[in-house]
Amino acid sequence: MVHRSGLGKRVSSILLAGFLLFAWGCSEGPVPGAMSPSAPNKEQSLAKEKHGKRVKRKAKRYHGTESASIVALEGGRLKNGPHKMDVPPKALKYDTQMYIAVQDNDYIEVDFGPDGWFEAPIKITMSYEEGDLDGSDPSTLALNWYDESTGEWVKVGGVVDQRRKTVTADVWHFTQYTLSVD
Helix, strand or coil: CCCCCHHHHHHHHHHHHHHHHHHHHHHCCCCCCCCCCCCCCHHHHCCECCCCEECEECCCCCCEEEEEEECCCCCEEEEECCEEEEECCCCCCCCEEEEEEECCCCECEEEEEEEEEEEEEEEEEEECCCEECCCCCHHHEEEEEEECCCCEEEEEECEEECCCCEEEEEEEEEEEEEEEEC
16 A cells, blocks of 8 residues: 655645646647648649639749747747748737648648637738739739638638738638639
């Protein structure tokens, strides 16, 4: 028989409570920051372009992943080439390892992550400087997010800065984003 002192019992109780809280949190979904960038799959490539035509890439200077730990109470900024996210204070529940993964495919497609919803909107900016607008008016550009449940790109909209060649929008969740023209 193991005899535990009062302090040992308290430490055991605290450890057990911590484990139970951890296990309960895991049942609610993935731990924030635990997800890795996902590569586009064939299903996404064939996704319906419900809101305009997706912008193809004419150059491939930017690709790969940049990541940083964002402190929930402070917020922060993360950039990958010309693409960026601005996280306001308290938009995240927890300090989180955030990333921007620029996909190396035929479209301007960026995975902002980890996937999930926020407490307040986060501003994302995507660049179209590598884009082939094929004669389309840049003022008609819009951000779109990929809805895995429907297999469609959903229009978010955004503000176009033609001088910087960017589109910026406030979003409530992260997933794959692309640009389209109407």
